[in-house]
Amino acid sequence: MNRLWSDMARRTEPYIPGEQLNRPDVIKLNTNENPYPPSPEVLDAIRAEAARLHLYPSPTAKPLREAIGRAEGLPADHVFTANGSDEVLAFSFMAFFDPGRTIRFPDITYSFYPVYSKLFDIPFEEVPLREDFTLDLAGFAGSDGVILPNPNAPTGLYEPLAGIREILESSKDRVVIIDEAYIDFAGPSAAELIPEFENLLVVRTTSKSRSLAGLRVGYALGSPDLIEGLVRIKDSFNSYTLDRLAQAGAAAAFGDPAYFKETTGKIIATRSRSAKRLVELGFTVLPSSANFLFCTYPDRSAESLYTELKNRNILVRHFGKPRISEYLRITVGTDAQMDRLFGELEEILRK
Ligand SMILES: *Cc1c(COP(=O)(O)O)cnc(C)c1O
Numbered sequence: 524m525n526r527l528w529s530d531m532a533r534r535t536e537p538y539i540p541g542e543q544l545n546r547p548d549v550i551k552l553n554t555n556e557n558p559y560p561p562s563p564e565v566l567d568a569i570r571a572e573a574a575r576l577h578l579y580p581s582p583t584a585k586p587l588r589e590a591i592g593r594a595e596g597l598p599a600d601h602v603f604t605a606n607g608s609d610e611v612l613a614f615s616f617m618a619f620f621d622p623g624r625t626i627r628f629p630d631i632t633y634s635f636y637p638v639y640s641k642l643f644d645i646p647f648e649e650v651p652l653r654e655d656f657t658l659d660l661a662g663f664a665g666s667d668g669v670i671l672p673n674p675n676a677p678t679g680l681y682e683p684l685a686g687i688r689e690i691l692e693s694s695k696d697r698v699v700i701i702d703e704a705y706i707d708f709a710g711p712s713a714a715e716l717i718p719e720f721e722n723l724l725v726v727r728t729t730s731k732s733r734s735l736a737g738l739r740v741g742y743a744l745g746s747p748d749l750i751e752g753l754v755r756i757k758d759s760f761n762s763y764t765l766d767r768l769a770q771a772g773a774a775a776a777f778g779d780p781a782y783f784k785e786t787t788g789k790i791i792a793t794r795s796r797s798a799k800r801l802v803e804l805g806f807t808v809l810p811s812s813a814n815f816l817f818c819t820y821p822d823r824s825a826e827s828l829y830t831e832l833k834n835r836n837i838l839v840r841h842f843g844k845p846r847i848s849e850y851l852r853i854t855v856g857t858d859a860q861m862d863r864l865f866g867e868l869e870e871i872l873r874k
Pocket residue numbers: 555606607608609610633672676702704727728729730736740741
């Protein structure tokens with residue numbers, strides 16, 4: 524530990540992202556990226572925008588927020604954008620949660636939440652998921668702030684809106700953040716509850732369903748008051764969190780709904796085919812509403828399967844955490860990638 528560090532640098536326990544082994548011979552099914560490239564319209568928009576890189580980007584990202592608003596059926600004053608939904612989440616912790624007021628999130632969830640809590644000195648309680656990994660709704664009642672993903676990560680389970688509504692109603696004076704990184708593979712979205720609940724913030728990303736993990740564009744949907752709170756934090760931190768290429772590229776992605784529909788449709792079809800195949804191989808697979816499958820095999824350790832797959836140049840995700848250490852999270856790739864995976868798994872399991 525460095526004696527010159529601030530308290531903040533000392534107490535933080537940084538998030539560790541999935542391995543980024545971008546070798547052409549490796550099949551990457553470990554970070555829930557989209558296996559399909561971005562829409563061609565995104566590439567055209569980025570190419571055109573590159574000629575203007577000598578000028579600062581829009582600090583308000585208004586054209587992008589309008590494009591998102593059109594796609595989501597909300598005015599631009601209900602939309603906030605930032606550098607990936609991770610940055611949206613970090614700003615949300617600063618804008619809506621307080622040191623001294625305990626927030627809640629599930630015990631099995633996106634592992635960035637405890638990292639932000641510690642970084643910003645916000646106390647938290649983990650509400651255990653039920654035995655079947657569904658949310659214990661009553662456990663969130665009357666909290667001083669709630670954050671949870673829907674569908675949840677890494678389980679892939681989707682909580683119907685009646686349950687989300689129950690949480691919103693029991694925490695009316697504090698903000699409830701629903702992290703919808705995977706909602707486009709599930710639905711319906713809690714965004715339809717925004718007119719009813721001014722304490723609801725819905726956080727989204729272009730990283731998964733819009734094939735833009737490398738561009739770093741996340742957004743939030745909520746009442747204009749919540750959006751203003753986020754803008755206050757952002758403008759006290761960095762005026763230009765989204766560069767010109769990111770703003771132009773993401774706006775083009777929202778302007779091409781046909782491509783979005785086609786690629787998400789393909790992933791959903793591959794997901795159901797892959798879940799069936801895993802069950803045939805002997806896995807137990809949780810019903811997924813996301814672009815990944817969370818599964819366990821009865822008499823092989825998840826860690827050994829992870830390692831054997833890695834030795835065969837297939838990366839999946841294994842979390843060495845209580846309750847889920849015997850599970851693997853497998854991103855849904857293309858049909859060809861999944862067939863490679865099943866071929867290797869057959870050989871590994873035959874041994
Ligand atoms: C992937 C993911 C994010 C982060 O997305 P970025 O926009 O790429 O930062 C946030 N929340 C959950 C639950 C995720 O799975």
